[in-house]
Amino acid sequence: MYEQEYRNKCVSADEAVKIIRSGDWIEFAWAASVPGLLDEALAKRKDELHDVNLRGGVIISPLACMDCDPTGEHFTWNSWHLGGRERKLVQKGLAYYIPLKYSELPRYLRENVKTDVVAIQVAPMDEHGYFSFGVSVSHYAAAIDRARAVIVEVNEDMPRTQGGYDHVVHISKVDYIVEGGHRGLPILPSAPASDLDRQIAEFVLPEITDGACIQLGIGGMPNALGQMIAASDLKDLGIHTEMFVDGFVDMVEAGKVTGMRKQLDRGKIVYAFAAGTQKMYDFLHNNPSLAGYPVDYTNHPFIASQNNQLISINSALEIDLTGQVCSESAGANMISGAGGQLDFVEAAYNSKDGKSFICLPSTYNDKNGQAHSRIKGLMTHGSAITDTRPTVQYVVTEYGKVNLKGLPTWQRAEALISIAHPDFRDELIEEAQKLKIWRKRA
Structure with a gap:
């Protein structure tokens, strides 16, 4: 039923990130869910973009768009919660913490902050046209509610997770689909207990x-x-x-x-x-x-x-x-x-x-x-x-x-x-x- 709409919205990562403009705020990644192809494509556009603000948190895998911009002229990382990689960026003056009471985050996104583009990783679409947010339900639905454009990168290895509500996004709310193939997920080993x-x-x-x-x-x-x-x-x-x-x-x-x-x-x-x-x-x-x-x-x-x-x-x-x-x-x-x-x-x-x-x-x-x-x-x-x-x-x-x-x-x-x-x-x-x-x- 949704196959034609899926094909019409399916583009390369390079094509998808063209929708991002200088000065935009991008809800980008959370924990184990980083859209790697979109990240790499955005890094390629570094020289033509300025003051792009990326938001996310608890990042446990590399961020190409931050690694390519050591001066912070093009991209700034804004973190809801610092992981180890983000902590190093903060120390270099390339990233900043957003004071947070986590239960309020969806409300921040709906009422208080600017979100131009949502660019996230999802599980493959089901027969009803829904993409599961997989391992990061958290606040993505709230960000999508206010965004100018929504890009999803499909990871064949993302678990399709069941939920209560706001754990999926329907294809009708998606502007671009990027097929990522089998990307795997970053491993976060359990902290050893002393x-x-x-x-x-x-x-x-x-x-x-x-x-x-x-x-x-x-x-x-x-x-x-x-x-x-x-x-x-x-x-x-x-x-x-x-x-x-x-x-x-x-x-x-x-x-x-x-x-x-x-x-x-x-x-x-x-x-x-x-x-x-x-x-x-x-x-x-x-x-x-x-x-x-x-x-x-x-x-x-x-x-x-x-x-x-x-x-x-x-x-x-x-x-x-x-x-x-x-x-x-x-x-x-x-x-x-x-x-x-x-x-x-x-x-x-x-x-x-x-x-x-x-x-x-x-x-x-x-x-x-x-x-x-x-x-x-x-x-x-x-x-x-x-x-x-x-x-x-x-x-x-x-x-x-x-x-x-x-x-x-x-x-x-x-x-x-x-x-x-x-x-x-x-x-x-x-x-x-x-x-x-x-x-x-x-």
Whole structure:
């Protein structure tokens, strides 16, 4: 039925990117979904384009259009959430972070920002004329709603993922189709779990009970916890998360996940985007137990909190003695981004019997090998506050876990110092005294 329309819209990548003009804003890529042929074709047009702004995030594969323009005269990368490649571009002054509360991203695109062209990678069209967004549902539908033009690059290896809504685009909304053949997907290996990660995870695991609904963030500690859950006696777990990672596949294959006790999307694994190994991509393909949703559904605190026993596990870079959390920068140096951490911190606490955990090693070593405490009297100058003091519930290090909800500043200081590295506790007490948040004992 749609074969003729498909043929009429099918062009080369070089032809498709001619629609992009100087000064345009392009919604371009997210995580494992980078339109490689369009990227290469756009790079070829470098000398005839100026001030083209590309938007995306969590990029895990090369960007030809950025690599070809070391001065940033032609292309600027604007990131919703920095991956490692984007972090290097930021340090060179070629990319910039967009402060984000991830659940609000579709609204930003519909109401607040300019989008001239959407150029994204998709799965092959089905018999009804729909292209699946594959591993990146997230916010693409919202961007398409406002764009002047839509280009899709078809990757034969992109999983066709099932979803709730806004997980596909119909050919009638597409201006150009570029056939990419078998392009594969970039592999994001699971972050290796260290002994320290496992020590921290050991404090969280007893807080999870049968029927809990799990959200895991990125990193070694959430990965360690996923492995521990897979090896545990837990049962009837649910999954409602923003990022789907390999740890969830391990949990499913170990028989721990049914989703049958969820209040929303019963029996379904809900997520906004996915990145991982080929095993995980294969698991996603046409799997009826999964539902990819836009992020204003997966991450909206009101929606996510309707699942009882929502357990949110996320990592952090540092926390001050009053409970402010930074998970995105080292001072003013951007490391990643806020993502949906605050969304799930709020959602888990508002879920019936839900719990939110911020997990971090007690120390880190600088480039000279000197140890520093991640628990600080005051945040490092310039650090971004990801989670405000009233929102934070459990904080966990390898020395224990504390619940900060409802505590005055002096009790917060006592609690956090109790899970700091012993080598820094006296120093932290002195800082708390200077800040007048240390209660003197008789």
